[in-house]
Amino acid sequence: MRTLFSRALGLVLGLAVMMAAQAAEPGKLPHVVILATGGTIAGSGATTTTTVGYTAATVGVQSLIQAVPEMQKVARVTGEQVFQIASENMSNAHWLTLGKRVNALLAQSDVDGIVITHGTDTLEETAYFLNLVVKSRKPVVVVGSMRPSTAISADGPINLYNAVILAGSQEAIGKGVLVCLNDQISGARDVTKSNTSTADTFRNPDLGMLGYMQGNRAYFYKTSTRKHTLDTEFDISKLDSLPQVDIVYSYANVNATALNALVAAGAKGIVHAGVGDGSLPNPVKDGLLKARKSGVLVVRSSRVGSGIIARNGEANDDELDFVASDTLNPQKARILLMLALTRTSDSKAIQQMFWTY
Numbered sequence: 001m002r003t004l005f006s007r008a009l010g011l012v013l014g015l016a017v018m019m020a021a022q023a024a025e026p027g028k029l030p031h032v033v034i035l036a037t038g039g040t041i042a043g044s045g046a047t048t049t050t051t052v053g054y055t056a057a058t059v060g061v062q063s064l065i066q067a068v069p070e071m072q073k074v075a076r077v078t079g080e081q082v083f084q085i086a087s088e089n090m091s092n093a094h095w096l097t098l099g100k101r102v103n104a105l106l107a108q109s110d111v112d113g114i115v116i117t118h119g120t121d122t123l124e125e126t127a128y129f130l131n132l133v134v135k136s137r138k139p140v141v142v143v144g145s146m147r148p149s150t151a152i153s154a155d156g157p158i159n160l161y162n163a164v165i166l167a168g169s170q171e172a173i174g175k176g177v178l179v180c181l182n183d184q185i186s187g188a189r190d191v192t193k194s195n196t197s198t199a200d201t202f203r204n205p206d207l208g209m210l211g212y213m214q215g216n217r218a219y220f221y222k223t224s225t226r227k228h229t230l231d232t233e234f235d236i237s238k239l240d241s242l243p244q245v246d247i248v249y250s251y252a253n254v255n256a257t258a259l260n261a262l263v264a265a266g267a268k269g270i271v272h273a274g275v276g277d278g279s280l281p282n283p284v285k286d287g288l289l290k291a292r293k294s295g296v297l298v299v300r301s302s303r304v305g306s307g308i309i310a311r312n313g314e315a316n317d318d319e320l321d322f323v324a325s326d327t328l329n330p331q332k333a334r335i336l337l338m339l340a341l342t343r344t345s346d347s348k349a350i351q352q353m354f355w356t357y
Contacts, residue, residue, distance in 0.1 A: 032114065032168045033105050033114050034117060035101065036084070037117060038087070038117075040119055041149065042149065043059070051197070052197065056087075057084045074161075074216065085119075087123060099129065102116075103134060112139075113167030113168050116142045117160065124193060131187075131229065132232050134177060139169065139173060140229075172218060184212060187223075190224070206306050244269075245267065246271070250280075255284075256287035272300050272301065273302065285315070309324045328354065336357060
């Protein structure tokens with residue numbers, strides 16, 4: 001019995017040593033590619049206490065990687081500098097370039113996941129765009145920071161470290177594009193920036209975050225039920241541009257001047273950021289109805305920041321031939337409408353897309 005036990009114990013210990021050795025080999029770690037686009041996470045300030053008034057997008061991707069050597073223990077990390085911009089300058093052209101590069105990398109058998117470093121101002125928009133156009137179930141994680149890399153208690157390094165772990169994890173496969181900051185995992189569709197400067201700015205006001213990063217692991221507690229990535233109908237592989245879609249913001253005493261100017265400038269779609277449940281002030285309603293009759297697609301959203309836009313609630317959408325944005329905020333409704341218009345101009349089909357994605 002002692003001999004059999006000793007042999008069994010020896011086999012178990014030998015297997016454990018072999019597995020540990022394999023885990024230590026760089027080739028056995030997941031390959032995560034960091035695509036850098038700039039932003040605060042790549043920013044620098046005049047002093048270590050400069051947390052406002054800094055310069056975004058000054059640090060290159062290799063410097064970001066070298067600043068967090070611990071990442072190499074959890075993944076084989078490589079990087080590319082796709083753009084070097086502050087995220088308020090993100091454009092449709094940038095999105096198309098980024099989306100195509102993400103798809104090309106994920107099609108490679110030796111790439112297991114992607115992390116995109118990004119400024120926080122439009123991070124949620126880029127994440128949702130990718131959520132609709134990425135054609136893979138491999139993890140894509142968008143990450144940023146609220147303090148520049150030179151600041152005391154800069155949040156960029158830990159956010160980047162967690163994002164790499166998440167992008168290389170089995171748990172993140174098939175979850176859609178994810179956003180990872182402040183030890184929290186959020187889905188691209190629902191997350192939004194909610195505070196101008198604090199580290200906990202990214203929130204999910206309606207449906208909550210998906211999980212946590214803790215102890216070098218991803219913990220998911222729920223997933224999105226909306227279709228994304230490989231299950232969408234959107235294909236950007238042959239697109240060189242996106243239809244012009246603009247946002248009109250409503251307020252007390254609003255007039256149709258801005259709306260009319262955008263339509264005259266060639267807008268193919270208008271998202272109305274209405275008051276309350278997407279209500280339409282009379283001057284804007286008349287302008288939107290005129291725009292719709294001329295072929296412009298109209299989506300009703302809200303400036304409130306949370307809640308469902310009820311179809312045929314504050315406006316008779318059936319009669320007006322408008323689309324209700326469901327829970328999408330105006331900036332995300334704009335993205336879905338742009339992509340929808342690459343597929344169809346039928347308002348009923350586009351309404352179905354807003355309920356699907």
